[in-house]
Each structure stands twice: as C-alpha cells, then as structure tokens.
Amino acid sequence: MSEKPSPLFTFLGGNEGPWKVLRAEAVLGKKLPDFAFLNILPGPRESHVSKLATWRHSGAVSHERYVLRREHEELVKKQEGLGRPQATLAAMILISKTPQWWAFSQDERRKIFEESSEHIAIGMRYLPAVARRLYHSRDLGEAFDFITWFEFAPEHSGKFDELVGLLRQTEEWRYIEHEVDLRLIRA
Amino acid sequence: MSEKPSPLFTFLGGNEGPWKVLRAEAVLGKKLPDFAFLNILPGPRESHVSKLATWRHSGAVSHERYVLRREHEELVKKQEGLGRPQATLAAMILISKTPQWWAFSQDERRKIFEESSEHIAIGMRYLPAVARRLYHSRDLGEAFDFITWFEFAPEHSGKFDELVGLLRQTEEWRYIEHEVDLRLIRA
Numbered sequence: 001m002s003e004k005p006s007p008l009f010t011f012l013g014g015n016e017g018p019w020k021v022l023r024a025e026a027v028l029g030k031k032l033p034d035f036a037f038l039n040i041l042p043g044p045r046e047s048h049v050s051k052l053a054t055w056r057h058s059g060a061v062s063h064e065r066y067v068l069r070r071e072h073e074e075l076v077k078k079q080e081g082l083g084r085p086q087a088t089l090a091a092m093i094l095i096s097k098t099p100q101w102w103a104f105s106q107d108e109r110r111k112i113f114e115e116s117s118e119h120i121a122i123g124m125r126y127l128p129a130v131a132r133r134l135y136h137s138r139d140l141g142e143a144f145d146f147i148t149w150f151e152f153a154p155e156h157s158g159k160f161d162e163l164v165g166l167l168r169q170t171e172e173w174r175y176i177e178h179e180v181d182l183r184l185i186r187a
Numbered sequence: 188m189s190e191k192p193s194p195l196f197t198f199l200g201g202n203e204g205p206w207k208v209l210r211a212e213a214v215l216g217k218k219l220p221d222f223a224f225l226n227i228l229p230g231p232r233e234s235h236v237s238k239l240a241t242w243r244h245s246g247a248v249s250h251e252r253y254v255l256r257r258e259h260e261e262l263v264k265k266q267e268g269l270g271r272p273q274a275t276l277a278a279m280i281l282i283s284k285t286p287q288w289w290a291f292s293q294d295e296r297r298k299i300f301e302e303s304s305e306h307i308a309i310g311m312r313y314l315p316a317v318a319r320r321l322y323h324s325r326d327l328g329e330a331f332d333f334i335t336w337f338e339f340a341p342e343h344s345g346k347f348d349e350l351v352g353l354l355r356q357t358e359e360w361r362y363i364e365h366e367v368d369l370r371l372i373r374a
Contacts, residue, residue: 105254
C-alpha cells in the first residue's frame, strides 16, 4: 500500500500571512468577513483552530473531475507551477454551485463544463501566464464548494481579468450561486 | 443561496451501536482494529471524538462521479432505500485505490469503471435486493478512499456474495490496493 499524503489545506484570513489582501468582492451572494492577510497551511481546519483568524476554510487538492487524457497532456505541457518569483499577484476565487448542478449526472456536467462553456479551453489560452490550483471543499461540508487559487505577474493582471470575465459569461456560470473574488499581493 | 446540509457521516466501531459485527475480513492489506458494534452518525469525525470508539472513519455522501444520465434514471427506477425492515443484514466494504488510478483522467477512469468492468451494470442486476450508499473519504484525508454500505435481507446473502465476487474479478479491482469487508446484523 502506498503512503497517503494528506490532501487537505486550510486557508486562514487574519492579521498575518504571506499574502496581503488588495480587494475582496462578492460577485454573487454574501461577502467574506474582513481580513488583511491570508495564509494557506497544510492540514485540516482542526489542526489550525488555535491560530488567530477571522476566517477559515479548508479544501482538498484532489484528482481531476472533467479533464480528458488529451486535455490533461496539453495542460501539463503548457502550465507552470505556483511560487514563481515574478508571480507576485494572486487571486482567490471561491464558488458554490447550485443543487441543480450537483444533481446532474457526469455526462451532463461535462457537457456544460467543456462542450458548452469551454472551461478547459478558455483556461488553456492563459497558460503559462496564469498558474492555478483547485481546492475541493464541498465534501468537507465547507461554506464554498471550491477555492481556485491563481498566481500571475503584475503585467498579466489584465489578462487574468479577461479570463474570469469570459468564464462568468458561460453556461456553467448559470449554475453558480455564490462567488467571492479576492485579489492579493505577496506581503 | 440554498441551505447546505452537511455531507459528512462518521463510522464508529466500538462496544455499542445498532449494528453487530458478524465477521471482518481484510481482502487486501491491513485489517481494521477489532470492534463488536458499529454506529453511523451524521457529522464530521471531530464532532464524535468524545465517544468511546476503537475505530473511527468519516465519509461524505456526494454527487455521482461516473454514472451517466440514462444509467442514473435506471438506477433510480430500480433501487430501494436503506432502512428496509426486512434488510437485517449489512456489509461495509472499505476500499482504497492505487495512485495510478487517481492519476488517470476522467475518461480513462470511466472506461475502466464501466465500459470494461461494468460496475454499474453488474450492480444493477442485484437491485432492488441490495440497497447501497457510497461514502467518499479520499478528500477528507482518511485511511480509505471509500466506504460502501449495503443492506439486504438474509435470503439475499448469497446474491450479495455473488455481486462482490463478480466485482473483484473486474479490471477496476486491479487498481484497488486496500480492501476490508465487514458483515453485520441489526443488533
């Protein structure tokens, strides 16, 4: 049996952390409580309860849910990792999808996600400028279904806005009922 | 925004609970610690830490991952729910899949799961005799990736053994690296 690394990470909003919040916007639904800095630490929510934080949310780095093998190969070829020195800006986008979305079967969700909304194809156009990591939170009973974390250089800030603008016009986004968009800079 | 019910449940093995363990077998890999009774309670692991238990494992009831709409419709038509009075026997099957499985893309996993292994089609033949609920645990950082809970009447015990026997011969099962099979009876 393979050793299992923990898939869990906890996002902590408070008075300290390597990322400083530039702005926080509720695109749809309630906003987050105010905080000035963000920290992302390995481990479940309970391992960080002692830390001073005004906001806490956990997520799991997990396997891909909709990507096909040929898409995966293309993504791997084009994308770069987090932590690049020039990528001093970040975005944390939190979303929850509607009960109707979750009641769809796999083929229906894939069809909306890619064949209609081109979520993967659109994202691909912004590689390698925008690096990305998805955290799954729905099965953890958290407030949001997903947190997507993006890192990019200041000169790609406009490109990133274009990317989220395109995604928000898709059919997939009709199934989003809560969305918060935070922009951050390395502190 | 819709109110989100918690998807989490915790399995507690110890000296009390509505299900009595008849036998526990490690099909592949390590067995569980010994316990005589099992309880399944709503909520995350941390909400049950005060309870006396020799074994504890949480899981989330989540959306379907491989089932297509037409398969879903057929399942819904044929399956019955948990808690039927005549279904006095249960099985709890815990499995973890290999890193290779999780590195596959969605189309590769679906192909092995159904087009090769006929996981859904085989299960369908045992409906409505065998009722079933799947709990997802991998993203929670738990020891097993899944717990599947089955309930059936004593006269369908042989059928249930046939079902798990068929599944264990499939291509999908080559990607299973840990499997424990517990049989239980209503206490």
